[in-house]
Amino acid sequence: xxxxxxxxxxxxxxxxxxxxxxxxxxxxxxxxxxxxxxxxxxxxxxxxxxxxxxxxxxxxxxxxxxxxxxxxxxxxxxxxxxxxxxxxxxxxxxxxxxxxxxxxxxxxxxxxxxxxxxxxxxxxxxxxxxxxxxxxxxxxxxxxxxxxxxxxxxxxxxxxxxxxxxxxxxxxxxxxxxxxxxxxxxxxxxxxxxxxxxxxxxxxxxxxxxxxxxxxxxxxxxxxxxxxx
Numbered sequence: 327x328x329x330x331x332x333x334x335x336x337x338x339x340x341x342x343x344x345x346x347x348x349x350x351x352x353x354x355x356x357x358x359x360x361x362x363x364x365x366x367x368x369x370x371x372x373x374x375x376x377x378x379x380x381x382x383x384x385x386x387x388x389x390x391x392x393x394x395x396x397x398x399x400x401x402x403x404x405x406x407x408x409x410x411x412x413x414x415x416x417x418x419x420x421x422x423x424x425x426x427x428x429x430x431x432x433x434x435x436x437x438x439x440x441x442x443x444x445x446x447x448x449x450x451x452x453x454x455x456x457x458x459x460x461x462x463x464x465x466x467x468x469x470x471x472x473x474x475x476x477x478x479x480x481x482x483x484x485x486x487x488x489x490x491x492x493x494x495x496x497x498x499x500x501x502x503x504x505x506x507x508x509x510x511x512x513x514x515x516x517x518x519x520x521x522x523x524x525x526x527x528x529x530x531x532x533x534x535x536x537x538x539x540x541x542x543x544x545x546x547x548x549x550x551x552x553x554x555x
Contacts, residue, residue, distance in 0.1 A: 337552060338520065340446035340472075340498045342489060344505030345453060346387045347527035348430075349545075350461050353384055355427035359417040366413050372406040373399065384529040388485075388507030390452050390477055415454050422464050429465050430526065432546035437470055439549060446498070447471045450489050452509065454478035472496060485513040493517060504548065506530055511537045522551060 346352040360380045367373035378398050386394040391414075395407040402410070421427065440447060449471055451458045458476035462468040475492045482488040489503065503514030506524040508531075514521035515537055523535030526543055535541055540551050 337443060337445060338500045338502050340448060340496075340501040341440060341548075342448045342450050342492065342501055342503050342514075342519070344388070344507065344510045344524075345449055345451040345458055345461060347506035347529070348504060348510075348524050349433050349449070349467075350465070351428045351430050352387060352527075353380070353529070355418060355421055356380060356383060358421055358426060359414065362417045363410055363413045367406060367409060370409070372409055373402060375399075375401065381529065385531060387529070388452060388505075388509045390483075391454065411454075415457055418457055419460055422460060427461070427465075429467070430545045432544060434467060436546050436548055437467060440552075441470055443552075446496070448492055448496070448498075448501075449474040450485065450492055450503075450513070451475070452477040452485055452488070485509040486516045489513040489517050489519075506534070508534050508536075511535060522548065 343349055357380060360383055361377065364373060364377050382398050383394070386397045391411055392407070395402060395410055399406065437447060447470055449458060449462065453476055455476045455478040458478065459468065459474050462471060462474065473492060473496055475488055477485070477488055480488060480491060482491065492498070493501065501519050502522055503510055503519045504522045504524060505511070506527045511521050511523060521538045523538030523541040524545070525535060525541050526545070542548060542551065
């Protein structure tokens with residue numbers, strides 16, 4: 327922490343957020359996108375098995391896309407996986423443009439208050455660049471983030487590397503990492519950050535948030551944590 331103080335509370339310079347399952351309620355978008363992706367793969371002869379459970383896809387969020395498809399359709403060919411990447415982004419952006427998909431309750435109000443306290447805001451996600459920048463922009467909060475970093479843009483092998491790159495690029499001295507996956511916990515801890523685990527998405531695995539410094543059950547609880555630390 328630094329000397330950024332408010333009412334006697336020492337605040338971090340910045341807060342770095344994951345996107346899916348943290349700011350964005352991903353299942354409100356993927357329920358439709360998931361079905362469309364596999365319908366198209368089947369029409370193109372790249373997938374012939376029954377529709378995989380959307381729970382498998384949701385449970386894989388936070389991984390790199392290449393690893394997601396290995397879990398969702400392990401029997402799929404490399405061609406099918408590559409085509410799924412293209413379709414996923416295409417259909418996500420199409421559905422977002424229609425207004426589908428929602429931020430979690432309290433995200434807008436909480437982010438606004440963090441900004442008013444002078445805390446710098448960032449996003450770090452293992453998703454594709456257009457998606458990671460598109461969701462905040464289309465939901466009206468894109469301008470609130472100083473940087474939106476994605477594995478898709480920087481081709482980082484791990485979220486640890488992605489967060490380190492962000493910290494170095496923006497000269498961040500102290501920060502909190504806020505996310506819902508083990509990759510967020512690892513990225514925060516290995517970069518020396520205070521880690522807040524988000525336990526409200528509903529599709530995390532057991533032990534996913536082990537190692538977090540704090541766990542919140544709703545997004546606005548972040549403000550209460552700031553007052554305590």
